[in-house]
Amino acid sequence: MSLEVHFVVPGRLDQKTGGYIYDARVIDGLRARGVAVTVHELPGSYPMVDQEAILEANHALARLPDGALVVIDGLALPGVAGALMIENHRLRLVALVHHPLSLETGLDEARARTLRQLEQGCLARVHRVVVTSRHTAEALLADFHMTPDRLGVVEPGTHRPPSPAVGSGTRDLNMLCVATVTPRKGHALLVEALAGLTDLPWTLTCIGSVTRDPGAAAAVQDAITRRGLTGRIALMDEIGPDALPSQYHGADLFVLPSYYEGYGMALAEALSHGLPIVSTNGGAIPFTVPGDAALLVPPGDVDALRGALRRVLGDAQLRSRLTAAARAAAQALPTWDDAADRFIIELSxxxxxxxxALAAD
Structure with missing residues (x-):
């Protein structure tokens, strides 16, 4: 009998956010180890779902054979919440939680409460929960009535570049930010911080979707224009995975002022390229980024962010120390092969x- 795993994801799997990239890499790893994986892409809007999305999600689970092993991406949980009360008796269900949905920046109190209740109910009805960081594991154990025997951690992998980043080689230090433009990632805060550093030589390249949250992207672009930074900040859209490594390779500094991260895959990629980092201590970031490789500031504190950026941009010796620590930390980062192996252990x-599948690999 062949082994098969069903992955349930909201929307298309090929979206270029950390959660979808994680799912796709793990799926590739499972398939490379001889496991048959069927992906079920759910239509509709998530995480705030309508009746059509709920109906389609219910049908997706109902069509699966008895005893099927099913991994449900955490973003899809609101759609399948009702179905789990019925299907958890005949399916083997695993929730893959990247970070608690209720902690998304910008939610009003009522929506955050609704998502928390939905997610808490769903996690109680699945048979196992996999999270992508120790921080998220601790949050679920403390606040979601999770027990350690049902919980596992599989951190994302990273690519191992052939050599560390060489930098821009120009007088203007090239900062790189890789993140979908949403309120949680802090782009607007970054623009305000940089508006007070025009006396220093720098440029900033922001890579990430500007269409997932058009309102947030428009607000960031407006701030760039109002602050007179159009020539210094490039707000780019997503780029292909083959083009992204060269952006890391040519950067002098990586910056990501997120309000919260469930892991911080872009930060891990920056470490893998040996880049010094300026970020926040929001969520799992201090677990992902060693303190000697970065300056971490409180989320949402524009003055602290501006001060950290001024220090790093103006002090070559500090950048050198952060770079050396980042290169050392890169050696301990898990690969995507490591992540796939660990995921199989959790599913087993x-x-x-x-x-x-591991023994035969």
Missing amino acids: ALEPRLRH
Whole structure:
């Protein structure tokens, strides 16, 4: 009998956000180890779902065969919340939580409360929960009534570039930010911080979707224009995975002022390229980024962010120390092969035969 895993994701799998990239890499790893993976892409808007999205999600689970091993991306949980009360008796269900949905920046109190209740109910009805960081594991244990026996951690992998970043080689230090433009990633705060540093030589390249949250992207672009930074800040859209490594390779500094991260895959990629980092201590970031490789400031504190950027931009010796620590930390980062192996171990709690995929690899 062949081994099969069903992955349920909201929307298309090929979206270029950390969560979708994680899912796709793990799926590739499972397939490379001989596991058959069927992906079910749910239509509709998430995480705030309408009746059509709920109906389609319910049908997706109802069509699966009895005993199927099903991994549900955490973003899809609001759509399948009702179905889990019925399907958890015949399906083996795993929730893959990148970060608690209720902690998304910009939610009003009522929406955050609704998402928290939905997610808490869903996690109680699945048979296992996989999270992508120790920080998220601790949050679920503390606030979501999760028990350690049902919880596992599989951190994202990183690419291992052939050599560390060489930098821009120009007088203007090139800062790089890789993140979808949403309120949680802090682009608007970054623009305000940089508006007070025009006396220093720098440029900033922001890579990430400007269409996922058009309102947030428009606000950031407006701030760039109002602050007279059009020639210094490039707000780019998504680029292909083959083009992204060269952006890291040519950067002098990586910056990501997120209000919250469930792990921080872009930060791990920056470490893998040996880049010094300026970020925040929001969520899992201090778990992902060693303190000696970065300056971390409180989320939402524009003065602290501006001060950290001024220090790094103006002090070559500090940048050198941060760079050396980042290069050292890169050696300990997990690869995507490591992540796939670990994911199989977590799934084998519900399907012991999956361990043979590791033994045969």
